[in-house]
Amino acid sequence: MKQLIALLLFALAITLPAHAQLLTANVPASQPIDRIVAVVNDDVILQSDLDSAVRSIQQQYAGHTEQLPPMNVLQQQVLDRLVLMRLQLQKAGDQGVHVSNDDVDQAVASVAQQNKLTPDQLRAAVEQSGASFAAFREQLSDQITVQRLHESVVHDSVTVTDSEIDNLLNSPTYKAGEVHLAHIQISIPGGADAAAIQTSQTKAEQALAAIKGGMDFHAAAIRYSDAPDALDGGDLGWRRMDEIPPAFADTVESMKSGDVSAALRGPTGFHIIKLIDQRKNDRSMVTEFHARQILIKPSELVTPAQAQQQAQDLYSRIVNKHEDFAALAKEHSKDDTTANLGGDMGWFPQDQWGSIIAKQLDDLKDNEVSHPFQSEAGWHILQRLGTRQSDKTVQLARNQAREAIGNRKSDQVYDDYLRDLRANAYINILVPELREAGNQAAADASP
Template sequence: MKQPLALFVLAFAAATVLPAHAQLLQQAPSAGQANQPLDRIVAVVDEDVILQSELNEAVRSVQQQYASNPGQLPPINVLQKQVLDRLVLMKLQVSKAKEQGIRVSDSDIDQAVAGVAQQNKMTPEQLRAAVEQEGGSFAAFRAQLGEQLMVQNLHQSVVRDSVNITDSEINNLLNSPSYKAGEVHLAHIQVSIPSGGSAADIQAAQAKAEQAINSIKGGMDFNAAAIRYSDAQDALEGGDLGWRRMDEVPPAFADTVSGMKPGDVSPALRGPTGFHILKLVDQRQPSKQMVTEFHARQILIKPSELVTPAQAEQKAQDLYNRIVNKHEDFAKLAKENSKDNTTANIGGDMGWFPQQAWGSTIAEQIGQLKDGEVSKPFQSEAGWHVLQLEGRRQSDLTDQIERDQARQAIGNRKAEQAYDDYLRQLRSDAYVNILVPELRDDTAAGGKS
């Protein structure tokens, strides 16, 4: 089973990503269903509604996702409640994004479609055929990707306004014993307590957490228990938190985790949002970060209003011939002809850099060159390039990478808490009325009704 990529994106992230199987959980009713009469409403979410057909399709998609291991899924009534809660939260986030004026363009959705296709090793055309072959509407699929992008942008907006990282925080983290303790691979089960929950709510949540622990002790796989009992957004992915440094573990849980061995499961730990059960999947110690760096020069020829793409390609080819066949000086030609604002005035000198620093296209080309060799002209999104590799070296970037990781760790921790608080408040302030009695969950985070 493919694991989904993280849905949220930090404000300082370089790119937006979507789950590899983004079509599975939030897929809209198929084309055939769309032509059927309006079915019953199962939930009212502020001024929006969730239909039985939406819930059925989302549940069917999760079942499809676990087709090879259906035993990991909880009973159908529990699964329906979990999926319905996700649908409610998605409706609320999309509504809030629209309220804040967040929009996505067709080109943004095109890129998202291409990303999902690539992660599933398909072309966009093959992805469309796969969606339609399953009876789905590709237009509805695109619409849902658009909604996911809106939610990501909402997340960025919330995180941007609430997460600030200072140099002193980074220094303190780098000097802390927890940072030097390495990384841990964790999975978790979160049993939420409603915002402003009563003593009865707390007792019910604790009882549910203990039930989860007893099931695990009785032989239930932890991932299956997470799917069945966890209220977290990653429940249907088995509660997998992936690898994180010990300093990224909330301080309230760090002491417990530091005393665990791989395979251990913690007791139910009380946190600000409810009860948490942690499993230490694995751990590893920090090591030196040796990176291959390249020193290169480049000439970039950009198409413009005055230079057609074909003319840009021809000029790059002419410059390549002058360098390789006529042995003209690369740096001189770069200064005279290159349109890259950062390197042209210094003879195209790109300095020393890790392979991916200038993007995947240049990374692929630079990896194929020998010292002193000049690349044939190649195209990127920026235009046509000619590269000359000056040399390569192995560099110990441990300190720099650790500092970057510390900044990211602090940002991740603050962003995770900030957005979790935001979602809890959003859910608490919303009018949510579950109209089908068997789909109500008294232990779930409640809203106004």
């Protein structure tokens, strides 16, 4: 349980506004007054914010602290992420992004479910760790806020055409399959001169030398990477090969599981990639059902009880009096998409019409008629007409290609957005030992 809470705190550690407490145990009344460690536009980051975020990371790596970089480097990394989070929250506020209590309740329920807890058990676990559940909720709210900012930024900026999908799938460089990757990113500041580029390259070569010298890749990512996922060990999870930038895909394809690449130059910096695992695409065979239905909806003129009784009467006419299902569907069904077709739903994957109908399909045999059953739409009578195995490999490949192209474009759009957001912000790191070259450059470039 302690490990669970540490992971939860770590996942949320960089999302809290400056004047809120970051999931920490109660502190003595004699605690000294906070100092301001950074000014971000018209907001500030306090020492307590930074200390709390650092403690959350240390809790996650309890027993494995050798994977963490020196304290001054860790503090710089955490502060950099606090600054970026603060900028995104400020921009979301300017754009009127709103998160309701219901939104946060749903997020709490989702976190609880992912960790096989009830919301009450999650609350008890957070509070047992000495943390504030109110602050936990506030951090979730911030995460949702940033996600909605991301969606608003990329929504109108990213489109994927059929021709782009065709070009990707027909390209001689197209590569199928999936890979589990981790990476280390050493960024090059915008407008960097030759000296700054060389500095980044030297840092990348130092990271690569440390890995070759026996340092764990995830530990090296924590120590050297400046990507947002650095404190997660640079783990990118499973990615389809068509989601990887083409400049890196050839390198990854030639690697074996466990291999680490050389330092690769990309548009925004240097990258070191580790191939953790890989898997090939299999043919995608899907069971499809052919069915028809009659839907009776309650309305201002039909009470729920009357709708149920009408469905029961129609069921009896079909099963006992052997009346034609299609004719009754045309006359009585209130489903606008199927009524004129005699209730015919066509061929479809099992879950296309929702979980309630999916369960009925499982319980029926071909040509069997279900007893009336209720969903949110009303009362249904379902007849399963047949099943078949359908090869969806091509369709799946096109869907995956569309998603891959969209994700790649979205990542680039939002990365550019964050770079501009930071470049145009006033950022002043007040504690000299916490200043990185990148932070200082941003501060110098600010108005």
